[in-house]
Amino acid sequence: MFKRMFVSAVVAGGVAGFLAAALHFAFLQDRLLLAEQYESGALIHFQAAPAMGHDHAAGESADHDDAANGEAGHDHSTPQGAVDGDGHSHSHEPSGGSLGRNGLTVMFDVLVYVGFAMLLIAGFGAAEATGRRIGALEGILWGLGGFAAIQLAPAMGLAPELPGTPAAALGARQVWWWMTVLCTAGGLGLLAYGRGMALAAAGVALLALPHLIGAPEADGYAGVAPPELAAEFAARALGIGAIAWAFLGWFASRLWSDKPA
Amino acid sequence: MTISTTAKTTALSKAFGPILMMVVLGSSLMFVAGHAQSAALHDAAHDVRHATGFPCH
Numbered sequence: 001m002f003k004r005m006f007v008s009a010v011v012a013g014g015v016a017g018f019l020a021a022a023l024h025f026a027f028l029q030d031r032l033l034l035a036e037q038y039e040s041g042a043l044i045h046f047q048a049a050p051a052m053g054h055d056h057a058a059g060e061s062a063d064h065d066d067a068a069n070g071e072a073g074h075d076h077s078t079p080q081g082a083v084d085g086d087g088h089s090h091s092h093e094p095s096g097g098s099l100g101r102n103g104l105t106v107m108f109d110v111l112v113y114v115g116f117a118m119l120l121i122a123g124f125g126a127a128e129a130t131g132r133r134i135g136a137l138e139g140i141l142w143g144l145g146g147f148a149a150i151q152l153a154p155a156m157g158l159a160p161e162l163p164g165t166p167a168a169a170l171g172a173r174q175v176w177w178w179m180t181v182l183c184t185a186g187g188l189g190l191l192a193y194g195r196g197m198a199l200a201a202a203g204v205a206l207l208a209l210p211h212l213i214g215a216p217e218a219d220g221y222a223g224v225a226p227p228e229l230a231a232e233f234a235a236r237a238l239g240i241g242a243i244a245w246a247f248l249g250w251f252a253s254r255l256w257s258d259k260p261a
Numbered sequence: 262m263t264i265s266t267t268a269k270t271t272a273l274s275k276a277f278g279p280i281l282m283m284v285v286l287g288s289s290l291m292f293v294a295g296h297a298q299s300a301a302l303h304d305a306a307h308d309v310r311h312a313t314g315f316p317c318h
Contacts, residue, residue, distance in 0.1 A: 002279035009283065024312050032308060101308065108294050108309040115290030122283035129276035150291075151314050160314035163307075173316035174296055237312050 005121050008255040013117030016248035017110030023240040024105060031233045032163060038225040039164025045226045113244065117252055120146055124256050127193070134253050143249015144242070145192070149184040151241040153207075157215025160237035162230045165223050168216035180210040 037043040120142055124134045134142070154177050161167060183206045190203030223230060294306055295315040303310075303318065310317040 001276060002282060005279055005283050009287070020312075024308070028312050029308070032311060104305045105308045105312075108306045109312075111290055111294045112309060112313060115287045115294065118283045118287030118290065122280045122287065125276050125280045125283070126273075129273045129280075131272075155314050158314070158316060161311060161317065163311060167316070170298070170316055170318060177316050233311075237314055241313065 001125070004256075005118075005125055008252060009117040009121045010114055012121075012248055012252035012255050013114030014110050015251060016117065016244050017113035018106065019247055020113055020240060020244035021106040021109040023243060024109065025102065027236045027240060028233065029102070029105075031229060031236065035162040035164055035225045035229055035233065038229075039162075045224060113248060116146060116150065116245070117248055120249060120252055121256060123189075124253065130193075132193075134256055136250055136253055139249040139251075139253020139256075140246055141192075141249070142253070143245045143247070145185070145188045146249065147242050147245035149181050149188060151238060151245070153184040153210070154180045155234070155238055156211060159230075160234045162223070162225050162233050164225060165230065166218050166221075168218045172216040176210065176213070176215050179213075180215075183207065183210050 034043075038045060123142060124139075127134055127138075132138075157176060157180065158167070158173055167173065187203040187206035190199050190206065194200060194203060293302065295310060295313065297303075298318075307317065
């Protein structure tokens with residue numbers, strides 16, 4: 001059984017990862033590169049220009065875990081080539097130029113989606129072991145459920161970020177992210193497969209819980225890129241996720257049901 | 262009824278190990294590709310992390 005699960009996950013996740021990467025290059029990469037020009041200071045959005053009296057220092061401290069860690073060196077108005085003062089200098093241009101960078105994007109999209117596929121197929125296995133068949137329709141619904149749990153629900157508290165967007169401390173955001181993923185997956189599972197109103201109510205409560213607690217927030221808004229760019233980025237990132245996940249669910253269910261147990 | 266319940270329980274317990282292994286493997290991949298903060302991993306996975314909505318940096 002493990003081999004059947006593993007092979008289905010690698011094949012379905014691999015293909016879905018390539019699809020996600022293709023959509024990434026079609027819809028997202030130019031937005032991301034443009035945002036980095038604002039992040040580095042090569043481009044300056046008029047509202048964020050220092051001449052307008054916009055106080056970067058106030059927002060900067062919320063940008064990183066360690067505000068005392070040489071933030072003075074992190075000046076968005078410095079022209080291109082500025083080194084981040086936050087300890088990890090990410091040049092955004094790994095050796096190999098954009099080809100190398102985009103190759104890594106394809107590779108990590110495949111890795112991430114194989115991971116998603118493993119979780120999805122673990123769910124298929126559990127559903128089947130309790131006597132439920134996973135057809136194409138169930139596959140698509142499971143895929144969209146995975147999208148809701150891993151991307152959509154976390155995005156309601158922590159929107160997909162443009163590079164250079166100030167945000168709350170990383171550790172706190174990661175904790176809230178994992179909690180939201182677990183609660184949403186559990187809540188949807190209870191709604192879909194639970195019997196009786198009590199379990200349905202528990203499912204709704206689980207879905208709501210992370211949002212009642214609330215995601216960690218940065219102090220104020222201090223992004224340097226135009227809001228239009230951030231909106232486009234977030235909407236497209238979620239759209240790509242929805243498409244890739246729906247495909248992943250459908251394809252994984254086809255691979256899964258084609259093979260003898 | 263008893264027989265089908267027993268059969269179900271057997272199917273579930275047989276499937277439990279592989280399911281758990283898939284959950285562990287899938288979560289580990291998600292952690293390494295999406296959340297681990299080593300500088301090399303962060304730089305390599307940077308664009309995917311932003312695009313997937315993982316908390317990046």
